[in-house]
Amino acid sequence: MLRTIIEKLWDAHVVQEQPGAPALLYIDLHLVHEVTSPQAFQDLRERGLRVRRPDLTVATADHSIPTTDPTLPIVDEIAAKQVAQLEINCRDFGIRCYGRGNNRQGIVHVIGPELGLTQPGMTVVCGDSHTATHGALGALAFGIGTSEVAHVLATQCLLQRKSKTFEVRVDGALRKGVTAKDIILALIARIGIGGGTASIFEYRGSAIRALSMEERMTVCNMSIEGGARAGMVAPDDITFAYLAGRPYAPKGADWEAALARWKQLPTEEGAAYDRSVTIDADRLEPMITYGTNPGMGMPVTAPLPEPSRVADPLERDSIAKALRYMDLEGGKPLLGHPVNVVFIGSCTNSRISDLRSAAALLKGRKVNPQVRVLVVPGSQEVKRQATAEGLPEIFRDAGCDWREPGCSMCIAMNGDQLQPGEYGVSTSNRNFEGRQGKGGRTFLASPLTAAAAALTGVVTDVRTLL
Amino acid sequence: MNFRSRLVPLPINNVDTDQIIPARFLKTISKQGLDRHLFNDWRYDAQGNPKPDFILNQPRARGAQILLAGDNFGCGSSREHAPWALTQFGFRAVISTSFADIFKQNSLKNALLPIVVPADAHAALFALVEREPEAEVTIDLAAQTVSLPDGRTVEFPIDPFSKHCLLEGVDELGYILKNEAAIAAYEARRVGSINTLE
Numbered sequence: 001m002l003r004t005i006i007e008k009l010w011d012a013h014v015v016q017e018q019p020g021a022p023a024l025l026y027i028d029l030h031l032v033h034e035v036t037s038p039q040a041f042q043d044l045r046e047r048g049l050r051v052r053r054p055d056l057t058v059a060t061a062d063h064s065i066p067t068t069d070p071t072l073p074i075v076d077e078i079a080a081k082q083v084a085q086l087e088i089n090c091r092d093f094g095i096r097c098y099g100r101g102n103n104r105q106g107i108v109h110v111i112g113p114e115l116g117l118t119q120p121g122m123t124v125v126c127g128d129s130h131t132a133t134h135g136a137l138g139a140l141a142f143g144i145g146t147s148e149v150a151h152v153l154a155t156q157c158l159l160q161r162k163s164k165t166f167e168v169r170v171d172g173a174l175r176k177g178v179t180a181k182d183i184i185l186a187l188i189a190r191i192g193i194g195g196g197t198a199s200i201f202e203y204r205g206s207a208i209r210a211l212s213m214e215e216r217m218t219v220c221n222m223s224i225e226g227g228a229r230a231g232m233v234a235p236d237d238i239t240f241a242y243l244a245g246r247p248y249a250p251k252g253a254d255w256e257a258a259l260a261r262w263k264q265l266p267t268e269e270g271a272a273y274d275r276s277v278t279i280d281a282d283r284l285e286p287m288i289t290y291g292t293n294p295g296m297g298m299p300v301t302a303p304l305p306e307p308s309r310v311a312d313p314l315e316r317d318s319i320a321k322a323l324r325y326m327d328l329e330g331g332k333p334l335l336g337h338p339v340n341v342v343f344i345g346s347c348t349n350s351r352i353s354d355l356r357s358a359a360a361l362l363k364g365r366k367v368n369p370q371v372r373v374l375v376v377p378g379s380q381e382v383k384r385q386a387t388a389e390g391l392p393e394i395f396r397d398a399g400c401d402w403r404e405p406g407c408s409m410c411i412a413m414n415g416d417q418l419q420p421g422e423y424g425v426s427t428s429n430r431n432f433e434g435r436q437g438k439g440g441r442t443f444l445a446s447p448l449t450a451a452a453a454a455l456t457g458v459v460t461d462v463r464t465l466l
Numbered sequence: 467m468n469f470r471s472r473l474v475p476l477p478i479n480n481v482d483t484d485q486i487i488p489a490r491f492l493k494t495i496s497k498q499g500l501d502r503h504l505f506n507d508w509r510y511d512a513q514g515n516p517k518p519d520f521i522l523n524q525p526r527a528r529g530a531q532i533l534l535a536g537d538n539f540g541c542g543s544s545r546e547h548a549p550w551a552l553t554q555f556g557f558r559a560v561i562s563t564s565f566a567d568i569f570k571q572n573s574l575k576n577a578l579l580p581i582v583v584p585a586d587a588h589a590a591l592f593a594l595v596e597r598e599p600e601a602e603v604t605i606d607l608a609a610q611t612v613s614l615p616d617g618r619t620v621e622f623p624i625d626p627f628s629k630h631c632l633l634e635g636v637d638e639l640g641y642i643l644k645n646e647a648a649i650a651a652y653e654a655r656r657v658g659s660i661n662t663l664e
Contacts, residue, residue, distance in 0.1 A: 015652040038495035129544040145546035145572035194538035432484040
């Protein structure tokens with residue numbers, strides 16, 4: 001049988017299959033952060049278990065940490081305790097930890113690829129749904145709960161049922177002002193937030209091949225927002241060029257051997273998928289979400305949906321409820337709607353290329369004085385690179401707040417948050433009620449669209465500023 | 467597992483885990499004490515007082531063990547705090563037409579049954595609680611059925627291994643640990659690519 005990359009990775013990692021039980025799947029890389037791991041380590045302590053493969057496990061602190069000066073103590077006592085507990089757990093169980101203040105610290109889904117930890121053909125898990133990001137390198141990467149974090153810590157394995165394969169084909173070329181973020185927002189708007197449930201996406205087609213590694217990460221990152229546990233892009237020369245020379249990437253003869261293996265990974269011509277969807281990249285426009293789930297997205301120039309015109313009653317209620325929460329009126333345009341906050345960051349869009357694209361638009365301009373703009377690099381390495389390129393000065397000169405690496409306002413656990421009623425254009429991945437602060441209202445968009453809103457103070461079609 | 471309970475209706479589609487338990491309550495290092503933040507921002511006003519119109523604050527929710535939810539329940543983050551909060555509140559099952567994958571897995575590991583029923587049965591259950599708020603249904607895990615007061619029985623699917631673990635009290639981690647020899651053999655036979663990070 002001809003196999004997709006999804007099936008090849010699955011087959012290569014099955015430890016055993018017993019009748020009546022799910023497959024036992026081997027995990028090559030386990031990433032750990034402070035929020036979803038403490039109860040798992042506690043479970044190991046109570047059972048008297050050790051971490052089976054600390055050499056395949058890496059931790060960082062990202063969710064709860066402030067994005068202010070890392071040499072100062074964490075003011076929030078509960079968060080401080082959680083971050084300290086991560087350090088204690090890593091010390092007790094022999095796990096390397098790139099914690100607060102470490103020069104490799106960063107958002108877990110930014111540092112994995114950046115350090116070369118994530119490689120093609122690997123299985124990668126983390127107690128975090130955006131683990132799908134790592135699929136951009138041709139890894140099978142998915143989020144797990146805390147019970148499963150304990151399973152992987154103790155056994156390096158998970159009990160898993162095979163997912164369905166879902167081909168997402170994106171052909172054509174993106175037009176000016178349209179980005180990887182717009183591809184994924186368009187996909188989710190099309191299939192809905194439950195559209196990929198029980199599936200793994202493979203992103204294919206000429207528009208995907210043309211994306212840089214970082215852009216592919218943006219696309220794969222939001223696979224979970226389409227309901228899929230994972231999303232993948234088969235490795236190619238762009239992948240190999242990205243990985244070469246990274247700290248944990250193989251070197252010398254090991255690199256050559258790895259390269260030979262990685263080249264065997266792509267889906268075989270003619271392999272069948274359980275489901276397919278095709279997106280025409282030529283026709284995509286800059287996208288924005290208007291509602292309270294990531295599937296409620298539309299071209300930035302489109303009018304808001306009118307609930308009265310929606311046939312399905314639950315869908316109608318759902319859009320009406322979202323518009324009420326957002327305090328928006330169906331049928332009206334979103335363009336020109338005032339914005340209070342702009343957030344550029346998160347595991348979706350905090351990499352150096354994201355910061356460069358926002359900086360290119362902001363350079364020599366001033367953000368609207370009514371708008372608070374937060375720019376949060378994804379990692380210490382991104383921050384260093386940005387600093388070397390003079391990006392912090394561009395952001396500061398434009399009137400933005402340049403912060404320390406972390407998840408920040410994407411999940412609003414660390415004090416960076418919207419105030420009740422505020423509108424934010426955010427490059428993050430979730431616009432759920434209160435996600436970015438209780439009562440806050442989120443418009444998800446690309447770094448370009450976010451930077452455009454920062455300049456004008458209203459929802460803007462970035463193409464008018466390019 | 468066989469239990470009988472009133473239903474707590476939550477007729478909203480795509481309830482995400484940020485609603486089930488907002489992220490600011492995830493700074494804890496314990497599993498305990500999460501029930502008081504279950505649906506926190508729908509349940510309490512800005513002063514922290516219970517909102518009387520929210521279903522969990524109504525007398526009918528007290529002691530109820532079954533949440534009747536809209537489609538695609540539990541979407542969003544992987545936080546296991548969501549099923550922890552639901553079970554600590556007293557829920558033993560959530561009935562919907564579909565569940566997000568990670569939430570479903572997390573629920574099964576905490577003896578919270580994610581019960582998927584067809585759309586017509588789902589509508590019938592909502593109609594039942596609308597008509598008779600005190601009506602009770604019986605969930606029988608062994609038979610994989612939900613029984614309504616009128617005698618109607620709705621079957622639901624469940625992963626056979628999860629069912630076995632729940633009925634027999636099998637601990638999944640214990641089960642995996644018993645396969646240590648197979649794991650070691652896999653590591654020995656795996657060609658090339660287990661990348662130690664030293």
